Amino acid sequence: MRPSLLRYAAQALRRRDYSSAAAAAERKVAILGAAGGIGQPLALLMKLNPLVSSLSLYDIAGTPGVAADVSHINSPALVKGFVGEEQLGEALEGSDVVIIPAGVPRKPGMTRDDLFNINAGIVKGLCTAISKYCPNALVNMISNPVNSTVPIAAEVFKKAGTYDEKKLFGVTTLDVVRAKTFYAGKANVPVTEVNVPVVGGHAGITILPLFSQATPASNALSHEDIKALTKRTQDGGTEVVEAKAGKGSATLSMAYAGAVFADACLKGLNGVPDVVECSFVQSTVTELPFFASKVRLGKNGVEEVLGLGQLSEFEKEGLENLKGELKSSIEKGIKFAHAN
Ligand SMILES: NC(=O)c1ccc[n+]([C@@H]2O[C@H](COP(=O)([O-])OP(=O)(O)OC[C@H]3O[C@@H](n4cnc5c(N)ncnc54)[C@H](O)[C@@H]3O)[C@@H](O)[C@H]2O)c1
Numbered sequence: 001m002r003p004s005l006l007r008y009a010a011q012a013l014r015r016r017d018y019s020s021a022a023a024a025a026e027r028k029v030a031i032l033g034a035a036g037g038i039g040q041p042l043a044l045l046m047k048l049n050p051l052v053s054s055l056s057l058y059d060i061a062g063t064p065g066v067a068a069d070v071s072h073i074n075s076p077a078l079v080k081g082f083v084g085e086e087q088l089g090e091a092l093e094g095s096d097v098v099i100i101p102a103g104v105p106r107k108p109g110m111t112r113d114d115l116f117n118i119n120a121g122i123v124k125g126l127c128t129a130i131s132k133y134c135p136n137a138l139v140n141m142i143s144n145p146v147n148s149t150v151p152i153a154a155e156v157f158k159k160a161g162t163y164d165e166k167k168l169f170g171v172t173t174l175d176v177v178r179a180k181t182f183y184a185g186k187a188n189v190p191v192t193e194v195n196v197p198v199v200g201g202h203a204g205i206t207i208l209p210l211f212s213q214a215t216p217a218s219n220a221l222s223h224e225d226i227k228a229l230t231k232r233t234q235d236g237g238t239e240v241v242e243a244k245a246g247k248g249s250a251t252l253s254m255a256y257a258g259a260v261f262a263d264a265c266l267k268g269l270n271g272v273p274d275v276v277e278c279s280f281v282q283s284t285v286t287e288l289p290f291f292a293s294k295v296r297l298g299k300n301g302v303e304e305v306l307g308l309g310q311l312s313e314f315e316k317e318g319l320e321n322l323k324g325e326l327k328s329s330i331e332k333g334i335k336f337a338h339a340n
Pocket residue numbers: 032033034035036037038039058059060061101102103104105106115119122125126141142143144145146171172173174175202248249250251254
């Protein structure tokens with residue numbers, strides 16, 4: 001790939017502050033589930049990220065091929081593939097950021113919670129290894145149901161004595177990516193300039209986009225438009241699952257979103273100021289122990305969990321309506337971690 005193309009791809013990631021100080025640190029990123037539908041394009045995007053010096057690709061199968069392929073790209077990150085549990089420790093050792101897209105995706109007719117039985121065990125096993133081999137890494141949890149897998153990870157880390165609430169993130173960036181795209185289309189504003197916070201969790205009605213805070217502001221949207229945009233954002237994952245008709249869920253847009261979020265984590269670690277993304281984290285923003293909201297990222301992970309700001313009446317109602325489901329998904333994760 002020509003340097004100009006490489007630059008173009010790296011620039012596709014938001015917030016392009018790759019100042020020399022920020023880019024100087026050596027950073028290792030590990031992807032667990034790297035041979036999967038999300039894992040492969042995410043590996044490609046992280047290989048293109050100039051903040052990554054070492055890229056570790058782990059899966060239970062298929063990573064030697066993915067790693068060989070991605071490693072031929074002439075960008076700085078050194079790529080290594082690891083396959084099977086016996087290589088997991090080496091894959092993780094020294095990681096600054098671990099991204100987890102390991103686990104099964106939905107098929108039409110399923111909810112994210114239907115993935116719990118398989119993915120809970122996968123996440124538990126991987127987090128046990130993280131607590132052993134790279135307890136200080138920032139963990140970016142993509143595996144669904146995020147509303148439960150993040151609490152599972154927290155409990156695993158607590159049990160191992162390595163839990164740091166500043167370092168565990170449920171990746172909800174795809175909800176933000178979708179909200180931005182759908183809003184820009186409806187409000188007829190340039191998509192690259194749009195910002196929309198999305199709070200709550202990552203499933204159905206627990207996904208709450210705050211279009212009243214969207215920028216650039218638009219007064220062209222009716223209440224019915226906002227309701228429709230909210231529903232489309234909440235159902236964005238299902239829209240892709242149905243379109244893929246049994247061949248999985250969002251992979252390419254998720255890889256993009258995962259790369260944006262990991263990039264923000266790396267920038268925070270490297271001391272870039274004012275890096276803010278929405279994420280599902282331990283929180284006191286509501287009475288729920290985990291909640292997605294804007295988070296300022298810094299040298300230790302979460303620097304500050306930001307509040308919700310002013311909500312419209314419609315958003316206040318959405319917030320109250322989501323709490324029951326989010327609470328029970330969180331409790332389900334905690335219960336699983338204690339019982340297994
Ligand atoms: N957070 C989000 O916004 C979001 C968006 C899209 C998908 N997802 C979730 O991401 C997960 C992965 O989706 P996908 O489309 O990439 O699925 P996929 O089936 O294409 O890939 C999953 C990969 O995980 C691997 N894997 C399974 N068990 C593993 C283990 N113990 N250790 C390491 N790797 C393991 C598989 O071998 C496979 O390569 C699903 O749970 C899906 O629901 C989340």
